[in-house]
Amino acid sequence: MRKYLVTGGAGFIGSNFVKYLFDTRKDIKVRVLxxxxxxxxRANLKDFEKRPDFEFIKGDICDAQIVQKAMRDVEVVVNFAAESAVDRSIDDPQAFIKTDIFGVYTLLEEARKHPGLKRFIQISTDEVYGHILKGSFTETSELRPRNPYSASKLGGERLAYSFFVTYGLPVIISRASNNYGPRCYPEKVIPLFVTNLIDGLKVPVYGKGRQIRDWLFVRDHCAAVDLLIEKGVNGEVYNIGGQQELSNIELAYRILGLFGKDESLIKFVQDRPGHDFRYSLDCSKIKKLGWRQHHNLNKGLKETVEWYKNNEAWWRPIKKKMDQRYQHGFWGEKK
Ligand SMILES: NC(=O)c1ccc[n+]([C@@H]2O[C@H](COP(=O)([O-])OP(=O)(O)OC[C@H]3O[C@@H](n4cnc5c(N)ncnc54)[C@H](O)[C@@H]3O)[C@@H](O)[C@H]2O)c1
Structure with a gap:
């Protein structure tokens, strides 16, 4: 029986990963911290709460005692836990330094006391490369993060790498592009647009909407992480991209189209400071292990819109409590 510790498993990608494991694997145990x-x-994990092979621990990855308890007898650690929103990191970086660097350090310190540990997957991000105007980043491209989120994620993943080199910890690092799909917190652009349009509200587009993002359907990301656990090489970094690049304004049009709406529902707002222009990943390394994207953006967006339409009970209470700046433009009205 394989035992997994999934940190950050109550968040967007982590909860999809737990679902992916239970959907595809037998004879496993999953513990979430x-x-x-x-x-x-917690509602993101409600389908598993009653399973005898599932356990939830509420706690901070910066807390060594809780981490020690959570890591007992596991073979695989997948660290999704992070502060993950770029705008918040620009507004107030401290929590990012704590969780995304010190939290990773705490996990690594405990992990090296566990001789039975076979894999430690550190979920990083393509944002550690900075942005690229032409071409695509390979795993050996220069690392030039440009905001506190991506800089702290880089700190965390390089620490993880140093534990591989120095202590022989079986670390693998993944760098994924922008994820979308069910259970994504509605401050992120796709669920923000979708839930606004369900309510007939305008969608706030930063600047002129020219920035380009590469969209990866969350289940494709989960399959890639699962593959890295099985076939990845310790000490290596793997890019995981959707290879579905689109400017934010094109994305807005695409989502408006799914609602049968036009550009009158677009509201241009103040741009993010230092907004990265474009991300793009070369994914040949993970493809050599046998991974493929199964969702193109059209298919993935339709599934995502359907999920938000059918799960209002999930997002309405969250959106009610959400920072209202996301609704109106985090950095204010257009000057
Ligand atoms: N969302 C994306 O597009 C994307 C792309 C590439 C990489 N990533 C990375 O994937 C991971 C998951 O991202 P997400 O979008 O699911 O984020 P999320 O914000 O939805 O989830 C993060 C989870 O981590 C938990 N968490 C935060 N701080 C913690 C702490 N100190 N201790 C324990 N738990 C803590 C939160 O409660 C939450 O459940 C992150 O590491 C992020 O950097 C995300």
């Missing part, structure tokens, strides 16, 4: 910050929800 999550602090339940604003973006973590």
């Amino acid at each position: 999550d602090k339940l910050t604003y973006s973590g929800h």
